Amino acid sequence: MAGQVETLTSASGLISLLDEEERELQYYGLTQLEAVADRFWTEISDSITKIEVLYEDESFEHRKLAALVASKIYFHLGEFDDALNFALGADDLFRLEDTSAYVQTVVNHAIDKYIELRSKDDGEATADIDSRLESVVERMVERCFETKDYGQVVGISIEARRLDILERALASGDTRSLLAYVQRDCIDLISSIRVQSQVQELVVKVLMQFEEPDYEIICVGLSKLNNPATTSGILRHLAQGDEDKVLSAYQIAFDLNANATQEFTKAVVAELTPSEDPEAEAIVAGGEPVAISKIKSILSGNETLKLHLEFLFRNNKTDMLILNHTCKLMDSRLSLAHSAVTFANAFMHAGTTVDNFLRDNLEWLSRASNWSKFSATAALGVIHHGHVNHGFNLLQPYLPEGLSSVSPYSEGGAFFALGLIHACHGTDKVISYLRDALVLFSGPTAEILQHGACLGLGTAGMGSGGEDVGQALLSVLYTDSAIAGEAAALGLGMVMMGSNNEAVLKEMLLYAKETEHEKIIRALAVGIGLIVFGRKQEADPLIERLLDEEDPLLRLGAVHAITMAYCGTGDNGAIRKLLHLAVSDVKDDVRRAAVTGLGFVLLRSPEQVPRMVELLSQSFNPHVRAGAALALGIACAGSGSKKAVVILEPMLKDSVDFVVEAACVSLAFILIQQNEAYDPKVADVRKRYSTLIEAKHGEGVTKFGAAISQGIIDAGGRNVTIELTSGDGQLNMAACAGMLLFTQFWYWFPLAHFLALTFKPTALIAVNKNLRLPKLDATCLSRKALFAYPAAIEQPVVVAPTKIATAVLSTTAKAKRGAKKSEDMEVEPPAAAKAAPAVPEESGMDVDEGSDAKAQLLKKGRKGGAESPFAVGNMTRLLTYQERFVKWPAGSRYVPVKQGTISGVLLVKDTTPSKPEDLIVSMLEDDLADEEEMATAPTTSSEVPPPEPFEYPFDNDRV
DSSP: OHHHHHTOSOSHHHHHGGGOSOHHHHHHHHHHHHHHHHHHHHHHGGGHHHHHHHHHOTTOTTHHHHHHHHHHHHHHTTOHHHHHHHHHHHGGGSOTTOOSHHHHHHHHHHHHHHHHHHTTTTTOOOTTSOHHHHHHHHHHHHHHHHTTOHHHHHHHHHHTTOHHHHHHHHHHSOHHHHHHHIIIIIGGGOSOHHHHHHHHHHHHHHHHTSSSOOHHHHHHHHHHTTOHHHHHHHHHHHHTSOHHHHHHHHHHHHHHHHHSOHHHHHHHHHHOOOOOOTTOSSBOTTSOBHHHHHHHHHHTTHHHHHHHHHHHHHTOOOOHHHHHHHHHHSOTTSHHHHHHHHHHHHHHTTTTOOOHHHHHTHHHHTTOOTHHHHHHHHHHHHHTTTOGGGHHHHHTTTSOOTTOOSOHHHHHHHHHHHHHHTTTOOOHHHHHHHHHHHHHOOSTTHHHHHHHHHHHHHHHTTTOOOHHHHHHHHHHHTTTOHHHHHHHHHHHHHHTTTOOOHHHHHHHHHHHHHOOOHHHHHHHHHHHHHHTTTOGGGGHHHHHHHHTOSSHHHHHHHHHHHHHHTTTTOOHHHHHHHHHHHHHOSOHHHHHHHHHHHHHHTTTOGGGHHHHHTTGGGOSSHHHHHHHHHHHHHHTTTTOOHHHHHHHGGGGGOSSHHHHHHHHHHHHHHHTTOOTTTOTHHHHHHHHHHHHHHOTTOOHHHHHHHHHHHHHHTHHHHTEEEOSBOTTSOBOHHHHHHHHHHGGGGTOGGGGGGGGGGEEEOEEEEEOTTSOOBOOEEEEOSOGGGGSOOOOOOOOOOOOOOOOOOOOOHHHHHHHHHHHHHHHHHSOOOHHHHHSOOOOGGGOOOOOTTHHHHHHHHHHHHHHTTTSOEEEETTEEOOGGGGGGEEOOTTOSEEESSOSOOSSEEEEEESOTTSOOOBOOOSBOOSSOOHHHHHHSOTTOOOBOOOOOOOOTTTTOOO
16 A cells, blocks of 8 residues: 555545545545645645545544644645644644654644743633643643653743743752753743742742752842842851851852842841840850851942952052043043043043042143033042942042032032942942932032932932932922933932832823923933833833834833843844834934844843844944944943954944944943953054044044043953843843943933943952952963953153264275274283174164073963963952863862852852961951951051042132
């Protein structure tokens, strides 16, 4: 029979059997048609209705076979919905174990259909799902269980909202690796916040069932669930355990401080009440265990900020010649040029506490006027970012005294600087001070002071969700002052960031339609985006509402909402909306913001961005080109992406000034902390910045972009990178907010200071159980030159004018040579002189006798020793792309508590505690150390006190 089927040249005879009245002949015909369907589907498709009639005939015993034949024909016709429907009718005849393209395609379509139906209402509305479809999916899942393909099961169960299947999969396979996969790669990509929380709760539940739970992953999950009570209970439990558990508690606290919101960490600190156990070990005077006290200090951010300050101050490698050269070339009488140098200096010295440039250029500072004063004073907040113990002391000369205002622009900038110093770590004292400043001042200068106080309050209280702070900012917003209202809207967005507070959103939307100030509406658009940060599908109703608005500024709010709600998710729906707005909206601002938003949405997939925006970078619209440049910089920040650089380089020669500006900034984002050995393009880009600044007839906007880009590429003394995600892929809320607000410098220059929130120190920082810095080394298995600091530019050498040689006649020269020869014959030269090579005196050349040997030695070193491993010490720079080459040496005295990572603050265990420790002496004042630790610390410390306050030339200016 099989041979007869193979020799068939047409299926017409078999099709004719379907017209027979005898059921056996019809059954025989269907059997043969099923066997040749793949060969003769084009011919059989003309008679598909005959097969369907047989399927619909309930008296026909072989209806399933008819359904199977019809399904195969529809598959070949490309009608996959019909193919699936008839495959479901075939029931058990549709064999899942078959590996043909037909079965694989129909099964995939069945899974997609099932996921679509289950995800309509987050898996709750199951009545509309065909039981046969659910059966096919469950059979497929069972087959995956049999083959132990648990990764496939996890993916299907999460997308289909089948947590029962997910829990079974986690219990069946390698539970720890599957949990890590779900935590790292799955949870953040779930579009529904409700389902995301359910999956996170399940992960935490499974983790808690282990005999030795991984409390680090558990606490990260609890922070996403906003469960401070359980988190504090875990930390308290670990703090009462042995040394290993205490160190784990410290490490968890450092990680929570880096990744969780300010609101959550404050709630955990509030839950960590002093222990009531009178026998608790190491009780301090206040009755609280030392471990709990340290955990609270870590969670508040004090310890991390102190370590970062120490690192940045100790390793500052700012090249002042670049900054001074730019300062001389930029006309400081122009506000644009003055602001450019202000931002460049702030970025170069961000977090280093080094403000020497300001002290050494008081005459340059005196030329600042109005809002340039504001930016210049606010720059102190960037330079001293994290110096929370001395924030008020540093800014005391610039803050207003009492209720009188002498220089409102400088004083308003000081309020903003105070917020930047305490960014995301605002203490009650700072929050109360800035909140009171909103109502204390009145008169014509009040709005300037309120502007700075609102920005400072939002920065210090970012993500805190404080109701009282929100009401204070709303009160300023309702004054309808364009200057103060703009900052109030931005501050409100920062304080309520990620909360999706419906009441606040309603107030902001209503006011956006009532006010006539464009500045306020635009700021409200940004603030709305910040409030829905990370809310995904929950923000869709708001987004759709804003997209339908006629006011382009409200549509701009829709763009920011999409950008922030789907930040880092790579959501296809969000990308489609942004691309549609980028090519169809009538407002250039909306189009530019939409293209820029692609960089935020694709943060976790930066390799996709160059391909996606390549055509947009060549658009006829310069705003679209500028947006494409920024999207590349945001998504590929710190990566050194060569594909992105190839797209951006031609844009440096664009005919439109603000496109060149955007290209300069983005190249600085991408090439930050890169050197010529790692990427030769770095030298070309740096040289291009200088060329743009030196151009006599260059556009002011272009020079501004080149100048601030010089500051960005050398940010933090060349010791920080731009990073919007943490080491384990979690989004950094403050960094994402800082980047979005930085892009608004297009409208308001002072907002450029927010870029400081994206800076992350790149260092190996290891601390012991006392949170001190032991001297230790890790090993880097790569070329040291790849990770070296960029070479400093050389000071130009002033060459003295050379004396022109006098013409000498040939007869005179001949006579002199004869006299010289006779003198040499009379006096025998020393041996050393004989050995030295003869150099014509008139040549004017200085010859280094050892130059050849030195060159050979260097060449030999490059060949022999450059590839050998080298040590990376504690508190030294460790680049992001260098981490994969760094290994912890075997047999080291100190062993890290957290395995598998080298970034962030690491707790290390001392394996030989009986030996005295060699500690790194702090170069900054340490106010938080307790008396016992201070007594045991080395006495040779040369501590450097905080910089003495100094007066700006415009401190006593009046408006």
